[in-house]
Amino acid sequence: MTRLCATSLAAIKQGVAVPDYDRAAITPGIVHLGIGAFHRAHMAVYVDDLLKDQPNWAIVGASLRRPDTKDALEPQDGLYTIAVRDAAGTHPRVIGSILKVLDANSEREELLALMASPQIRIVSLTVTEKGYCHDPATGELDQRHPDIAYDLANPTAPKSAPGMLVEALARRHAAGITPFAVMSCDNLPSNGATVKRIVSRLASLRDASLGEWVADKVAFPGTMVDRIVPSTTDADRATVAELIGADDAWPIMTEPFTQWVIEDNFPDGRPAFERAGAQLVEDVEPFERMKLRMLNGSHSTMAYLGYLAGHEYVSDAMGDPAFVALIRGLMSEEVMPTLDMPGTDLGAYRDQLLERFANPALKHRTWQIAMDGSQKLPQRLLGTIRDRLAAGQSIERLSLGVAAWMRYVMGIDEKGENIDVRDPLAMRMMAISAGAGGDPEELYEGLVGLTEVFGDDLADNEVFGADVVEHLDSLFDVGAAETVREIVG
Numbered sequence: 001m002t003r004l005c006a007t008s009l010a011a012i013k014q015g016v017a018v019p020d021y022d023r024a025a026i027t028p029g030i031v032h033l034g035i036g037a038f039h040r041a042h043m044a045v046y047v048d049d050l051l052k053d054q055p056n057w058a059i060v061g062a063s064l065r066r067p068d069t070k071d072a073l074e075p076q077d078g079l080y081t082i083a084v085r086d087a088a089g090t091h092p093r094v095i096g097s098i099l100k101v102l103d104a105n106s107e108r109e110e111l112l113a114l115m116a117s118p119q120i121r122i123v124s125l126t127v128t129e130k131g132y133c134h135d136p137a138t139g140e141l142d143q144r145h146p147d148i149a150y151d152l153a154n155p156t157a158p159k160s161a162p163g164m165l166v167e168a169l170a171r172r173h174a175a176g177i178t179p180f181a182v183m184s185c186d187n188l189p190s191n192g193a194t195v196k197r198i199v200s201r202l203a204s205l206r207d208a209s210l211g212e213w214v215a216d217k218v219a220f221p222g223t224m225v226d227r228i229v230p231s232t233t234d235a236d237r238a239t240v241a242e243l244i245g246a247d248d249a250w251p252i253m254t255e256p257f258t259q260w261v262i263e264d265n266f267p268d269g270r271p272a273f274e275r276a277g278a279q280l281v282e283d284v285e286p287f288e289r290m291k292l293r294m295l296n297g298s299h300s301t302m303a304y305l306g307y308l309a310g311h312e313y314v315s316d317a318m319g320d321p322a323f324v325a326l327i328r329g330l331m332s333e334e335v336m337p338t339l340d341m342p343g344t345d346l347g348a349y350r351d352q353l354l355e356r357f358a359n360p361a362l363k364h365r366t367w368q369i370a371m372d373g374s375q376k377l378p379q380r381l382l383g384t385i386r387d388r389l390a391a392g393q394s395i396e397r398l399s400l401g402v403a404a405w406m407r408y409v410m411g412i413d414e415k416g417e418n419i420d421v422r423d424p425l426a427m428r429m430m431a432i433s434a435g436a437g438g439d440p441e442e443l444y445e446g447l448v449g450l451t452e453v454f455g456d457d458l459a460d461n462e463v464f465g466a467d468v469v470e471h472l473d474s475l476f477d478v479g480a481a482e483t484v485r486e487i488v489g
């Protein structure tokens with residue numbers, strides 16, 4: 001079969017949507033760091049919708065770790081397919097908004113030069129929680145992070161995302177070019193303000209006046225991003241090849257739902273994202289909090305409990321009525337009362353989430369969501385827990401999510417098999433659980449001592465400790481499936 005690329009585009013099967021603009025006439029206005037599946041199912045699609053009318057906002061993507069996306073997309077002239085799936089079928093569309101992908105390791109100078117050039121007015125990021133080299137509990141730059149230490153020693157050839165931003169901004173500052181807006185599209189709490197804090201801090205460690213300029217002059221619009229994007233499998237590649245009539249080395253599978261709420265703070269201009277369906281607002285934080293606590297908090301809870309109960313996919317866990325009751329109860333009883341969202345029907349939002357989780361066509365692995373829990377727990381579960389503890393309210397279901405994470409990161413499942421725990425703190429967590437020797441109380445004490453996850457307050461909270469340890473007891477005694485059943489009664 002022919003490979004998807006600019007010259008084969010005309011031969012793609014009829015009915016498959018392809019770019020409605022002349023790709024030879026578009027020019028880059030955005031550099032995107034972290035060109036993974038999420039970006040390609042989300043922002044790149046919004047931009048694709050706009051390029052016909054706004055041809056100078058195309059994207060140059062960069063991968064900071066592995067060149068695998070570049071290797072897949074280069075022979076395809078940046079083209080790839082998104083396949084939107086639900087029970088009714090799979091709908092392919094070819095996206096053309098990514099002009100080029102650069103590998104930050106081997107093409108660092110080209111990437112930095114582009115970021116420093118005036119045509120780039122937005123640098124957006126999806127580098128995952130851990131890519132910001134920060135302390136997840138406080139949201140501050142982690143100055144002891146090895147990549148940050150490296151970047152401070154080699155500021156003009158940095159490795160980390162914050163280091164790349166600082167160097168590109170420094171070059172613009174020196175050349176008198178207005179700064180680009182830095183737009184994080186990661187699931188961090190207050191992502192705009194958090195990234196501003198991290199980047200200005202790193203800049204000031206390099207040079208105090210650069211730090212001041214970044215803090216005063218660079219815009220860091222906050223965003224709430226939402227679309228569920230499971231990782232692509234070989235079976236997905238075969239399905240897409242069949243549907244479009246060409247091979248695509250890296251198609252993206254996703255759901256019909258998509259949402260993007262953006263703080264309208266782009267002093268140097270922006271594409272008309274609202275014309276592609278994004279909501280431009282003054283204050284994005286309530287939306288972020290709602291999404292992180294409702295969607296991602298439920299996701300992480302289902303990921304750990306579901307994995308332990310033997311569910312490979314989220315939709316499998318949603319096939320168990322006890323799981324549905326748990327997640328519904330978690331959102332209704334424990335999360336929704338912590339949210340202040342006038343004008344939003346939270347009950348309808350919850351019901352829509354339950355439907356999205358149950359999408360049988362979306363093969364979303366519990367293991368995929370379980371990754372990097374140490375970076376995710378604070379904004380997904382612990383913030384809600386803090387709010388409820390302060391108000392003297394119950395945290396029964398929220399604390400079960402935390403207990404399931406503690407049980408999961410031990411690295412051994414309920415059948416005694418190893419779990420492939422992917423987390424920047426995996427080694428430390430394994431050592432803690434080895435030391436605990438299967439004792440729930442000791443496991444809790446050890447893990448709650450990770451202050452970069454739990455801060456320095458939760459370890460002293462007796463209600464929190466008692467609830468988590470009680471759930472851990474149950475997870476050890478009767479397993480995850482039965483624990484969920486007992487809780488929902």
Ligand code: CS2
Nearest residue numbers: 225226227228296299368369
């Ligand atoms: C998931 C998210 O992997 C995870 O941690 O919870 O990627 C989730 O699918 C997205 O945030 C949905 O918008």
